[in-house]
Amino acid sequence: MPKQINVALIGNPNTGKTSVFNALTGLNQKVGNYPGITVEKKEGVCKLPRGVKAHIIDLPGTYSLNASSLDESVVIELLLNKNDKDYPDVAVVITDVENLKRNLLIYTQIKDLEIPTILVINMSDRMAYKGISLDIEKLEAQLDTKIALISTRKKQGVDNLKDLISNYQNLSIEPCLSTQDIDIDYFKGLKKAFPNQSLYKLWLVITQDVNFGKISRNTIKDTSSFKTKKDSDLKRLQQKETIKRYQFINNVLKEGQTIDLKTAKDLRIKLDRILTHKVWGYLIFGIILLTIFQAIYDWSSVPMDFIDNAFASLSDWTKNTLPAGAFTNLLAEGIISGLGGIVIFIPQIAFLFLFIAVLEESGYMSRVVFLMDRIMRRFGLSGKSVVPLISGTACAIPAIMATRNIESWKERLITILVTPFTTCSARLPVYLIIISLVIPEGRFFGLSYQALTLMLLYLIGFGAAVGSAWILNKILKIKSRKFFVVEMPNYKLPLFKNVALTVLEKTKSFIFGAGKIILAISIVLWFLASYGPGTEFNNAEEIVTEQYASNNLSQIELEQKIASHKLEHSFIGIAGHAIEPAIRPLGYDWKIGIAIVSSFAAREVFVGTLATIYSVGSDQEATIKNRMAAEVNPILGGPLFNLASGISLLLFYAFAMQCMSTLAIVKRETNSWKWPILQLTIMTAIAYIVALIAYQFLK
Amino acid sequence: MNGIIQNIFVFSSLTIAVVFLVRKFVWTPKKKTTKTCGSNDCGCH
Numbered sequence: 001m002p003k004q005i006n007v008a009l010i011g012n013p014n015t016g017k018t019s020v021f022n023a024l025t026g027l028n029q030k031v032g033n034y035p036g037i038t039v040e041k042k043e044g045v046c047k048l049p050r051g052v053k054a055h056i057i058d059l060p061g062t063y064s065l066n067a068s069s070l071d072e073s074v075v076i077e078l079l080l081n082k083n084d085k086d087y088p089d090v091a092v093v094i095t096d097v098e099n100l101k102r103n104l105l106i107y108t109q110i111k112d113l114e115i116p117t118i119l120v121i122n123m124s125d126r127m128a129y130k131g132i133s134l135d136i137e138k139l140e141a142q143l144d145t146k147i148a149l150i151s152t153r154k155k156q157g158v159d160n161l162k163d164l165i166s167n168y169q170n171l172s173i174e175p176c177l178s179t180q181d182i183d184i185d186y187f188k189g190l191k192k193a194f195p196n197q198s199l200y201k202l203w204l205v206i207t208q209d210v211n212f213g214k215i216s217r218n219t220i221k222d223t224s225s226f227k228t229k230k231d232s233d234l235k236r237l238q239q240k241e242t243i244k245r246y247q248f249i250n251n252v253l254k255e256g257q258t259i260d261l262k263t264a265k266d267l268r269i270k271l272d273r274i275l276t277h278k279v280w281g282y283l284i285f286g287i288i289l290l291t292i293f294q295a296i297y298d299w300s301s302v303p304m305d306f307i308d309n310a311f312a313s314l315s316d317w318t319k320n321t322l323p324a325g326a327f328t329n330l331l332a333e334g335i336i337s338g339l340g341g342i343v344i345f346i347p348q349i350a351f352l353f354l355f356i357a358v359l360e361e362s363g364y365m366s367r368v369v370f371l372m373d374r375i376m377r378r379f380g381l382s383g384k385s386v387v388p389l390i391s392g393t394a395c396a397i398p399a400i401m402a403t404r405n406i407e408s409w410k411e412r413l414i415t416i417l418v419t420p421f422t423t424c425s426a427r428l429p430v431y432l433i434i435i436s437l438v439i440p441e442g443r444f445f446g447l448s449y450q451a452l453t454l455m456l457l458y459l460i461g462f463g464a465a466v467g468s469a470w471i472l473n474k475i476l477k478i479k480s481r482k483f484f485v486v487e488m489p490n491y492k493l494p495l496f497k498n499v500a501l502t503v504l505e506k507t508k509s510f511i512f513g514a515g516k517i518i519l520a521i522s523i524v525l526w527f528l529a530s531y532g533p534g535t536e537f538n539n540a541e542e543i544v545t546e547q548y549a550s551n552n553l554s555q556i557e558l559e560q561k562i563a564s565h566k567l568e569h570s571f572i573g574i575a576g577h578a579i580e581p582a583i584r585p586l587g588y589d590w591k592i593g594i595a596i597v598s599s600f601a602a603r604e605v606f607v608g609t610l611a612t613i614y615s616v617g618s619d620q621e622a623t624i625k626n627r628m629a630a631e632v633n634p635i636l637g638g639p640l641f642n643l644a645s646g647i648s649l650l651l652f653y654a655f656a657m658q659c660m661s662t663l664a665i666v667k668r669e670t671n672s673w674k675w676p677i678l679q680l681t682i683m684t685a686i687a688y689i690v691a692l693i694a695y696q697f698l699k
Numbered sequence: 700m701n702g703i704i705q706n707i708f709v710f711s712s713l714t715i716a717v718v719f720l721v722r723k724f725v726w727t728p729k730k731k732t733t734k735t736c737g738s739n740d741c742g743c744h
Contacts, residue, residue: 323701323705325701325702325705325706326702326705326706326708326709327704327705327706327708327709327712328705330708330709330712516719517720517723519716520715520716520717520719520720520723521716521720523712523713523715523716524713524716524717524720527709527713660724
């Protein structure tokens, strides 16, 4: 037996595949992409009995081997390509005990590929609630495999699964369905033309438009000894195949499964009646949202203050301990301040993802999708658009990729174009810092004004997305089919391990994804703010000392004036002053202008940029928030961040595109520059106009 | 001496940062695409 084996986890969505993956691999897992495409690839390592290591790959959820999306085609391509380094030695098909009939379809297909296959029946703890009993021995005999009955929630059966995986060589690879049952003559011809190939693999190549080994679809078509059929006839045969498979599954379940509805104690129907109610459903969703935003504020203030002070102390320590010079300044004012501007938001980001993970894990999110479909349809979107719009609260990039399961091209295009309006986690640092500066700390019915403002900004983002979808639906003349299917998983208590891993993974990717960009931008900005051309910068000390010679300034005040003069005449000061006329009507000074321009790389760079610029310009205030609060409007006097400029900034970020990576992904998904450029122009114009109106009204 | 070393570190850091940003946003080396949807596409675009 080899020391390392490849194990593929395959199954329908919502069967607890990820829970099984987590139970097998624990923290020994990594998330990446399949080469050349942006479908998520999860891999991990599991130690099996007798010192064997299993390389576990969690394949995207798929209902069958008949691909209708890029995610699903990944599964087929891997299973057909024996030369792929991830080609499984054993396939583990995960099923849900409550949906065995539907889940077994893919099991029969994989078994027919002649890959050793283990069947996992998950969520066994639900059997009593549903009145389900299984005869595992009969099922094993009928399905010609080994079955692991497990409950990842109760941590039952995982060791048995590991044993079965380590003994995979004893599994039968006999197919469930004979290809002769689909069409005798057709498959006889196929066998004659390709005598050394698996018939079911050939059948998949013909019907799925994928390639395996050296045989492509065109090779089969071009083989003179074999005449394939018209597409309509192939479809008919595919339908026949599916019917035959379900006949087989029905017979298996008749023998091995009994459901006694009298003993079922199901709350699901009662809960669904309330949670998807046309009044109560929305009310409950609203209350849940309010609670989330309030909790984000209340729970994260202590760790945030701690992080802010820790970075301020680290910056001071660096400056006081290391030898004085340019690099010490770069570390203290550029790198530490810039990174502090992003690390401070870890608690709030983690809490946001915690709530989203709990809602998804509990099964409630699918009810939200169903609930929102009623609203979405009126705006030219489908219920499936809710998934990208909700996942857009994390990041627009995976959200835009999640539109791939929307069948109608028009609905998909509209969803791609409006998703960047939803409040992504990158906007959160900008919102949080501005809100804390300009919105008072009072409470209204126990809810803080700051939490209410944050919720309002989320609603504005969602409203902008839905409103622009309505307009696009009227403007775009694209004909397409519309239908909406959503699976409602059962309600479950979220598994702590799954929620914790999701929060860890998402927070990590937020910090490290943005962190590298922020680090690089902080270095460049610090350099631009610390160096400058001409005599005004180089002779700043003489010029300022001479200018204030008669003012009797203290040493600290004089140093402050010199730093400020240098900053104004640095490279960044010159660039900032050049764009100032365009942003002055919005209530911003040149420093905010620089922060807005640099945040086009990623929105959260805004805070890091201001932290770096203010750090170079001032030694008086230690924390980012205090530095921003101390900034004075150079023309009007008074705090630069007041209600008018603050609201103007919040609204600017609510509507502006401000994300290069999103533009790139829109270009790739629409295969054209037309849509991202249009999107950028319109969103920036809306952001500018709304921010202008807000500032002019409130100033 | 300290000043020269510190300046070398600053300009090295700046070069690395600029190269990283240019590679990230302006010029990205093309990766070989090994996965396709086949000749007729999979209907996902």
